[in-house]
Amino acid sequence: MDFFNSITLIVFLPTIGALALAFFPSLKDEEGVNEAENKNLLLMATLAITLITFAVTVGVFLLGGDDRFHSNTADMQKAFSVDWIPAFNIHFAMGLDGISFPLIMLTTGISALAVGASWSIKKHLKAYCILFLLLETGMLGVFLALDFFLFYVFWEVMLLPMYFLIGIWGGPRREYAAIKFFLYTLLGSVLMLIAILVLYYASDLTKLDAGTLATLNLNESVVSEVLAIQADSDGNHAPMHTFNLLALAEIGQNTDCFSPTVQWWCFLLLFIGFLVKVPSIPVHTWLPDAHVEAPTPISMILAGVLLKMGGYGIIRICYPICPVGGLELAYLVCGLGVASMVYGAFAALAQKDFKRMVAYSSVSHMGYVVLGFGVWTLMGDGDYWKMGINGALFQMIGHGISSAGMFFMVGIIYDRVHHRNLDEFGGLYGLMPKYTALAMGLFFAGLGLPGLCGFIGEVLVVLSVWKFSPLLAIVSASVVILTAAYILWAIQRVYLGPEYKGPHAEEICPINNREFSIGAILLSLAILFGVFPNLIIRYMDDTVAAQVDSLNEWRVRYEASVEQDTATEVEEADHPAESVVTALSADVVLTDVAHPLSSMIRNEAAVVVSVNEQQ
Amino acid sequence: MNFQSLITDLTADSQNSIMLFMPEICLSLFISLFLLVRLMSRRIDLFWVALVGAVAGLISSRPWELGSEELIGSELFTGLLVHDGLTVAMRTILMGFLVMFLIFTKISGIPDREDGADIYTLIFGATLGMCLMVSANHLLVVFLAIEMTSVPSYVLAALMKGRRRGSEAGLKYAIYGAGAAGIMLYGISLLAGLTSSAHLPTIALQLAEILPNMSASEQAVLCLSAVMIAAGVAFKLSVVPFHFWAPDVFHGACAEVNAFLSIASKAAALALLLRLAVGLGSVPLETVADRAESQGAAANVQLLDIQQTRPVAIVEDVADDEAVDSAVAAVETTDQFDDRIARKAAKDAQLAPVRNFIALLVAFFAVITTTFGNLAAYGQTNIKRMLAYSTIAHAGYMIMAICPLMALLGVDSSGAENAASALLQYIVVYVFMNLGAFAIIAFLRNYIGSEEISDYSGMIKTRPALVICLALIFFSLVGLPPLAGFLGKFAIFASITEAYTATTQTYLLVILVVAGLNTAISLFYYLAVIKTMIMGEPTTAKPVGNLEVGKIETAYVIAITAPTVLLIVCWESVAHVAQQAVVWFIA
Structure with missing residues (x-):
């Protein structure tokens, strides 16, 4: 497909809008001396651009007739690939499937709502709008890119606008928070870059057969080149490296290009890079600072979309490309997920700052996402993992809606009373009834009340964990109690109570229509997806199922090959009388060659040994 | 060979060489012209003359040959210089930079009519030396070229006459330079003494032969000479621990001179490092020594039918027999070619310890260098000093490309080409980034009369275009996509990874990780400046500088910054040209 298509249109619409905004004239005052920005015009234009982007997304993917996004297939849809930097086999390749599609909708939707929440921004509005739109391009690009290099470029593109959006329009400690955010992400992405390069140079397209190549969204020229090399088979040809994410996943699962050591390390490097973004402990500390300092709309974007990139990266890149790492590090991933949940919940409980509390609740809730991805049970047929991933993906969407809503609610009250001290609120129920109703609904969605969007994701993840580790399941289920505690306590302190205790009581006024409609949209989405979760799950179900099945097939092969290795190594040691020693030495050898095995497989190896002896 | 034939050879050789030596001749002519004009009248603005000179130099460098596969390598002046893709590419970069630099100086107004002739003479003289550096094929030329570049640079550093800092910078630079030159010359004499030649390919050939049965003391002398020569190059590159001059010189000299020193001189030194590393680490396919061996046979070899035509170094169409006899056969058969490749591979294999040592x-x-440069830059309060350390750190990133080059040379020639081309790509990007940065610093100096970072506070309100451009350039220097600095870094990182995948040498992994972490460290100090400019409160003090930042300045800065933003769109062409430029050089 050509470069100019609906996907590139959606990605670059905000950029084009940003360029157009740059040429917007400023207003002159009556003497024509002092210039001022035409704030309403700028904001309306930005809102229009984001709304158009959203409308195009809906129009193309949901209403596009036969051309729309189909929910009943696991394939990449609307995928295209254009030559970009052939010197490094880099292509401008994009496409979307069931994993990225809901996130695209979330991104365009939350972006439009966040612009709607931007009327509280007072200074340098033109720069703000331009940076905001560039940010949207970066976010959409990350979710749509199918080329690892392109993915990385978009991943970093979104850093710069975010840095300035926090650093210029943020609160008192904005500069510190902005640089902390920047530095954490950059450190993570440098590790990611190393992993990208290692995987690139280890990859080899010629190891794939023609049937597979056809499904990978590769350029025709690339495919024909690979086929030519294969046809010219003296077995001694130079490898064809690739950045294509689908091809890398195929190579990771179906060939021996990536050795277990490479996979283990690359998984770790990539995982750290994504974990910073999720964020999970121990690399979460940038998040509370960034959230507290960021202006309300940017907090909405940060919580609603940016954090999802980490989760998206883990499921799109870490697991399919480096399954060995995923299998071996399952306990690390799940452990970090549960630890984040527990730690985030306790930290939220301890906060005095309203926004900081919501920020820690994000750490806690994103822990479910990490946990859901990590549930790769060593036994069972993968249904639990499917459930876990579905739950995690649903949690990403649900949290995107509820956390954006919660930050918006905090922002509304902050705009009026200019403080966020939880102990100095109270009685807002009487002063701002509509606002309080919306806020309670959104906070309950964050809490995970059944019937609201927070519940589905959490329950799916917790259920799927049981088979993996009952202990983790019990711990993660009981986090719900902590969540209920800090949210109910916050509601009690802020909204209930006899009277408002803090400063600026005179400025409290009911919310206006703009604020109400943003809140109402978010709340109705929270209810809608809570009651009909299948609205989202039906889009991702097939893709997730296909990915899990293919990874499970890989695992069967992998474990068989590991067993085989064990058996051969045992046979090679030709001292049948010292069978115990042999089994032990086999273990030692295995750990040496970086096949760290589960104890289960070791036991099986011992069984194999004894069988051999009997023969 | 009698005297007569020797003369004929030399004449033919010189005639050919002169044609390919035009850029240098062009520069020399214009240097004389500056001095003559100076004699006649002091009122003529020499800028236009200089610009014509630079453009003439650029054209005579034949940039259009880049990327074409016909560009073949040849030795000039009996092997003193070499003319190949790398020469053309580097000359193009240097001359192109010269053009942009002259425009920059004109706009910023540093060379006034009074001392314009001096400055242009010095700049052209230094550029002449750099052109020799990038085509050096002989240790004497290496030394000569470095000196020809350095001596005008010492004077340029002290350009701000009457300022203590300027004079101090010039003096420091000269003393360090003299010391480094002495050490390097000593190293050259040791190497030449060991191998009884100063011609790089001959040295490589000689080394390949004597290396296997070298005594320990001889090996020690060889290592010593390598370290000493490295010291000379490291001084030009301001590589730690030979960097001490850089911050002081950059602080003392004006921003214009800094731009010249940090870009042109560094680019030339990098090309020289490439020449030395590849020249000592491998035997070229067509060396004089090779030819000498085959000379006896060459008389007997009839020009066989053209199955495989690989043009050799000097293609001469001199008719008489003696010339044909002395020159190489213009055409050789596939067998001979394969044979030659095999011989080269054998020699290269013997040179593996040399490559390993260099790497x-x-x-x-x-x-x-990267670690120290980045850490030291953090504490700076003067922007020029900070950029001096940033330049040091970038020199570190750039020389990293030599490691994969050495690791892959003789193992995987396409990988080695990638490494060399990665370095070229980085240099291209680096030209724009540093020129833009120093141009903005110079313009801002003219405007506010200060180069302290704290005085840049809140500058976004008064000079938004310049500040945005400087921010983009700094982010590019950090290496953030989609800015061009990322592409240069990516190419070098990729090349290191490629070498690591192929050889699994631990030191390659170490430099990869160090380079990655340094990227994150470098963010601090660039961001500190950006933060001051964009998020700081404007200083209340009135600007003390007398010149405004006008439209021309802004336009120039935008024109220089644009490539750092837009190169990602058309990166393939740069990568392709860089790749083509080094093909002959590596093979």
Whole structure:
């Protein structure tokens, strides 16, 4: 497909809008001396651009007739690939499937709502709008890119606008928070870059057969080149490296290009890079600072979309490309997920700052996402993992809606009373009834009340964990109690109570229509997806199922090959009388060659040994 | 060979060489012209003359040959210089930079009518030396070229006459330079003494023969000479621990001179490092020594039918027999070609210890240079001093490309080409980034009369275009996509990874990780400046500088910054040209 298509249109619409905004004239005052920005015009234009982007997304993917996004297939849809930097086999390749599609909708939707929440921004509005739109391009690009290099470029593109959006329009400690955010992400992405390069140079397209190549969204020229090399088979040809994410996943699962050591390390490097973004402990500390300092709309974007990139990266890149790492590090991933949940919940409980509390609740809730991805049970047929991933993906969407809503609610009250001290609120129920109703609904969605969007994701993840580790399941289920505690306590302190205790009581006024409609949209989405979760799950179900099945097939092969290795190594040691020693030495050898095995497989190896002896 | 034939050879050789030596001749002519004009009248603005000179130099460098596969290598002046893709590419970069630089100086107004002739003479003289550096094929030329570049640079550093800092900078630079030159000359004499030649390919050939049965003391002398020569190049590159001059000189000299020193001189030194590393680490396919061996046979070899035509170094169409006899056969058969490749591979294999030594030496320098440069830059309060350390750190990133080059040379020639081309790509990007940065600093100096970072506070309100451009350039220097600095870094990182995948040498992994972490460290100090400019409160003090930042300045800055933003769109062409430029050089 050509470069100019609906996907590139959606990605670059905000950029084009940003360029157009740059040429917007400023207003002159009556003497024509002092210039001022035409704030309403700028904001309306930005809102229009984001709304158009959203409308195009809906129009193309949901209403596009036969051309729309189909929910009943696991394939990449609307995928295209254009030559970009052939010197490094880099292509401008994009496409979307069931994993990225809901996130695209979330991104365009939350972006439009966040612009709607931007009327509280007072200074340098033109720069703000331009940076905001560039940010949207970066976010959409990350979710749509199918080329690892392109993915990385978009991943970093979104850093710069975010840095300035926090650093210029943020609160008192904005500069510190902005640089902390920047530095954490950059450190993570440098590790990611190393992993990208290692995987690139280890990859080899010629190891794939023609049937597979056809499904990978590769350029025709690339495919024909690979086929030519294969046809010219003296077995001694130079490898064809690739950045294509689908091809890398195929190579990771179906060939021996990536050795277990490479996979283990690359998984770790990539995982750290994504974990910073999720964020999970121990690399979460940038998040509370960034959230507290960021202006309300940017907090909405940060919580609603940016954090999802980490989760998206883990499921799109870490697991399919480096399954060995995923299998071996399952306990690390799940452990970090549960630890984040527990730690985030306790930290939220301890906060005095309203926004900081919501920020820690994000750490806690994103822990479910990490946990859901990590549930790769060593036994069972993968249904639990499917459930876990579905739950995690649903949690990403649900949290995107509820956390954006919660930050918006905090922002509304902050705009009026200019403080966020939880102990100095109270009685807002009487002063701002509509606002309080919306806020309670959104906070309950964050809490995970059944019937609201927070519940589905959490329950799916917790259920799927049981088979993996009952202990983790019990711990993660009981986090719900902590969540209920800090949210109910916050509601009690802020909204209930006899009277408002803090400063600026005179400025409290009911919310206006703009604020109400943003809140109402978010709340109705929270209810809608809570009651009909299948609205989202039906889009991702097939893709997730296909990915899990293919990874499970890989695992069967992998474990068989590991067993085989064990058996051969045992046979090679030709001292049948010292069978115990042999089994032990086999273990030692295995750990040496970086096949760290589960104890289960070791036991099986011992069984194999004894069988051999009997023969 | 009698005297007569010797003369004929030399004449033919010189005639050919002169044609390919035009850029240098062009520069020399214009240097004389500056001095003559100066004699006649002091009122003529020499800028236009200089610009014509630079453009003439650019054209005579034949940039259009880049990327074409016909560009073949040849030795000039009996092997003193070499003319190949790398020469053309580097000359193009240098001359192109010269053009942009002259425009920059004109706009910023540093060379006034009074001392314009001096400055242009010095700049052209230094550029002449750099052109020789990038085509050096002989240790004497290496030394000569470095000196020809350095001596005008010393004077340029002290350009701000009457300022203590300027004079101090010039003096420091000269003393360090003299010391480094002395050490390097000593190293050259040791190497030449060991191998009884100063011609790089001959040295490589000689080394390949004597290396296997070398005594320990001889090996020690060889290592010593390599380290000493490295010291000379490291001084030009301001590589730690030979960097001490850089911050002081950059602080003392004006921003214009800094731009010249940090870009042109560094680019030339990098090309020289490439020449030395590849020249000593491998035997070229067509060496004089090779030819000498085959000379006896050449008389007997009839020009066989053209199955495989690989043009050799000097293609001469001199008719008489003697010339044909002395020159190489213009055409050779596939068999001979294969044979030659095999012989080269055998020699290269013997040179593996040399390559390994160079790679480790460079890796060591690269690791300490990037780390030290980035850490030291953090504490600076003067923007020029900060950029001096940033330049040091970038020199570290750039010389990293030598490690994969050495590791892959003789193992995987396409990988080695990638490494060399990665370095070229980085240089291209670096030209724009540093020129833009120093141009903005110079314009802002004219405007506010200060180069302290704290005085840039809140500058976004008064000079938004310049500040945005400087921010983009700084982010590019950090290496953030989609800015061009990322592409240069990516190419070098990729090349290191490629070498690591192929050889699994631990030091390659170490430099990769160090380079990655340094990228994150470098964010601090660039961001500190950006933060001051964009988020700081404007200073209340009135600007003390007398010149406004006008439209021309802004337009120039935008024109220089644009490539750092837009190169990602058309990166393939740069990568392709860089790749083509080094093909002959590596093979």
